[in-house]
Amino acid sequence: MNARWAYIKLQNAIVSRMLRQTANSRDIQRDVLLEKVRLCADSRFGRDYHLRSIRNVDDFRRNIPITDFETFRPYVDDVRRGDPGALFSPSVRLLMFALTSGTTEQPKHIPVTDEFIRTYKRGWKIWGLKAHTDHMDLAKKEYVHLAGDWQQSQAESGVWCGSISGLAAETRPAIVRRTFIVPPEVGKISDWTARQYTALRLSLPSRKVGMIMTANPLTLVGLAELADREKESLIRDMRDGTLRLPEGCSSTTSNTLQRRIKRVSSRRIQELENIIEQTGRLLPKDFWPQLSVIGVWMGGSVSAFIPEVRRLYGECAFRDHGLSASEGRMTIPIEDESNAGLLDYESNFYEFIPESEFESDSPTVLEAHELIEGQSYYILLTNSGGLFRYNIHDVVQCVGFRGQTPMLTFLHKGAHCSSMTGEKLTEYQVATAVREGFGQLNLRVETVMLVPVMGSTPRYRLLIESHLNDDVENIAKSIDRSLAAVNCEYDDRIKTNRLRPIETKIIPNGSWQKMRERKIAERGGTQEQYKHTFLGTSDQFLTEL
DSSP states (O other): OHHHHHHHHHHHOOOOOOHHHHGGGGHHHHHHHHHHHHHHHTSSHHHTTTGOOOOSHHHHHSSSSOHHHHHHHHHHHHHHHTTTGGSSOOOOOOEEEEOOOSSSSSSSEEEEHHHHHHHHHHHHHHHHHHHHHHHGGGGGGEEEEEEOSSSSSTTTTTTEOOOOOHHHHHHHOOOHTTBSSSSSGGGGSSSHHHHHHHHHHHHOSSSSEEEEESSSSHHHHHHHHHHTTHHHHHHHHHHHHHOOTTTTTOOHHHHHHHOOOOOHHHHHHHHHHHHHHHHHSSHHHHHHHTOOOOEEOSSSGGGGGGHHHHHHHHOEEEEEEEEEEEEEEOOOOSSOOEEEEETTTTTOEHHHEEEEGGGGSOOEEEEGGGGTTTOOEEEEETTTTTTOSSSEEEEEEEEEEEEEEEEEEEEEETOOOOOOOSEEEEEHHHHHHHHHHHHHHTTOOOOOEEEOOOOOSSSEEEEGGGGGGHHHHHHHHEEEEHHHHHHHHHHHHHTTTTSEEEEEEHHHEEEHHHHHHHHHHHHOOOTTOOOOBBBBBTTHHHHOE
């Protein structure tokens, strides 16, 4: 029996157990809560918030208010300076800080402890095992995973700061690690284009790639476009057994990657050249003919780019990456072609506020089993990294239950909502309208932004790069119609002349890339973590650029 398949069958007991225990997730969630409290009870934070006195959910809510990262920043800053006791009990081991952009100009440093990484990897294991049992051919194929670097910088204490995906990739079990043909060291290449080129150089020799995983569909679009744009260089490097690494790449990373570079068989090179001769392009749908599964975010604003990924990668199953962030994994999708996921009830403790009550001074706060199907909620997260009742600003919808456990789909970030006349446009609605608007014109989805413009009669302005100049008016009208279809309040405001139709504003080519680079430089995070918002607050950023 294939050794990998034997390992998968052995590990599948974890999946079966989780699915079986969904019937008892309420009690499990309460046990998880007390475990998270224990991890920090003997810290300065624990003393400040009387964690030792917490025995149940009521105590928890009485002692700790709803929080954001600024609540924890003073404690985290002390941990960064070498005082883990500011946030954690003595038995807790700190492994790294996950870097992510914050709502202020300062990036967030999310503590990653040994318990945090254990639960994080467990959630990914369940995701992967379920995908394998649904696609048994994967046991004989190879995988491409585009992870980040967990050693980007060091805190004052010497603890590494970076991407948690990199740490998870570096600590995979050996039997699993062999199936991933892009090694974690690729994530240490700081230049984004060079990193993607290296990933292609290492993975193109294989025609047995069965699964590719990354969070952001824009990463996959960029990877495919780079493969086509650099096809001659890639084939030349494969024929010569070479790899051009950028200046500044560390000697350790360079040596590790160079050892993995070999000449590629003439048969494979001929196959790739035949693809170019026949199609004029070099795209994943042709050079990875055995691709079975793509694991990527399918919900929220980035859902607009899924049709383009399908066009570039061909007919294969899409499995949502799951609602996850540097602060932790929250859902585990268990079916193809759905952005709904099972709440990861064994890893973190969750509370939910109805979206309609979020601005209330005393909102209703619910446990997971109390959600109502069809309703939308903000998530409050309590994890193993010292964050309690943490408002992650994600809005999700409950689309059903498995036992006592909700199935959730990500809608949008809570901050991305606009309502000049009561239309209450959300990021999710705008992303849907953009996807459908471009689709109705048989155009590929482009990066655009809708921004509110106040006036005697307000309207929304569509910011669009100049290479689409010939189509902009039709695109604006198509998105306008789609918005009216997904938001009845917007439709009503347009029909009653309380809102004027969308107008367009042409912006220079490259504006979105400049904005992306600026935000990453200001707030931290990586290219992979960056999510373009289709709904902006104003076009002031153009002046700043």
